[in-house]
Amino acid sequence: MEDSALLRYSRHLLLEPWGTEAQERLTRAHVLIVGVGGLGSPASLYLAAAGVGTLTLCDGDVVDLTNLQRQIALSSSDVGRLKVNATAERLQQLNPTIHIHTDPRRIAPEVWGERLGGVDLVLDCCDDFATRFALNQACRALGIPLVSGAVIRFSAQISVFDFRRKDTPCYACLYPPESRPEEERCALLGVFAPLAGTTGTLQAGEALKVLSGVGDPLVGRVLLLDGLSGEFRTVRLLRDPCCPVCGYGTSAGP
Numbered sequence: 402m403e404d405s406a407l408l409r410y411s412r413h414l415l416l417e418p419w420g421t422e423a424q425e426r427l428t429r430a431h432v433l434i435v436g437v438g439g440l441g442s443p444a445s446l447y448l449a450a451a452g453v454g455t456l457t458l459c460d461g462d463v464v465d466l467t468n469l470q471r472q473i474a475l476s477s478s479d480v481g482r483l484k485v486n487a488t489a490e491r492l493q494q495l496n497p498t499i500h501i502h503t504d505p506r507r508i509a510p511e512v513w514g515e516r517l518g519g520v521d522l523v524l525d526c527c528d529d530f531a532t533r534f535a536l537n538q539a540c541r542a543l544g545i546p547l548v549s550g551a552v553i554r555f556s557a558q559i560s561v562f563d564f565r566r567k568d569t570p571c572y573a574c575l576y577p578p579e580s581r582p583e584e585e586r587c588a589l590l591g592v593f594a595p596l597a598g599t600t601g602t603l604q605a606g607e608a609l610k611v612l613s614g615v616g617d618p619l620v621g622r623v624l625l626l627d628g629l630s631g632e633f634r635t636v637r638l639l640r641d642p643c644c645p646v647c648g649y650g651t652s653a654g655p
């Protein structure tokens with residue numbers, strides 16, 4: 402590791418357990434961030450600052466004035482630009498030593514699997530169930546860890562589905578087909594900006610833990626955050642034998 406990298410990442414390198422080996426794992430890693438809105442904006446800043454070697458940002462949206470309340474990688478002068486371009490520029494200013502790719506195409510659910518070649522971890526920061534379920538299925542099929550986050554109004558949740566492990570549940574275990582909630586959009590219902598920041602930042606933390614091998618990621622647990630009461634609680638999530646994605650009747654087997 403070069404002197405400038407030793408200095409840049411010194412406050413992580415000082416951590417026990419962390420060290421140069423964990424940092425070098427981050428340098429070699431490629432993370433795909435799906436959605437660079439309220440969650441992906443803070444998450445991408447922390448992953449870039451921490452030295453994740455390659456980031457790919459996927460988002461087809463153009464920056465709108467309503468985004469600036471919480472999407473902190475953006476500036477007022479970015480209104481009208483592609484969100485991935487504005488975000489990538491900010492991340493590159495923050496850390497010029499990492500590689501950043503942008504993909505502003507809208508990706509059909511059935512082709513997500515083709516987009517995950519060479520990716521070590523996926524951060525689900527999107528805002529629609531079709532993409533969430535498609536990412537879950539593609540990551541499960543390819544054995545890629547998925548860090549899932551969601552926020553609406555004053556509520557948020559985070560979980561990690563580490564498909565390298567046999568015992569991990571998946572996003573479809575959390576939302577079986579018969580109990581899927583209605584889609585809730587922050588454009589209609591609102592979102593508490595600091596809670597989006599907290600949730601995206603915690604997602605980045607879970608991603609760093611999975612990539613570096615340090616700590617105990619939120620696998621088999623869902624962290625629920627209540628921005629109004631300030632209460633965080635964790636609930637267990639077991640792998641569902643009847644899950645259409647990872648249950649006993651699928652190729653994931655018992």
Ligand SMILES: [Zn+2]
Pocket residue numbers: 570571572573574575640641644645646647648
């Ligand atoms: Zn499942």
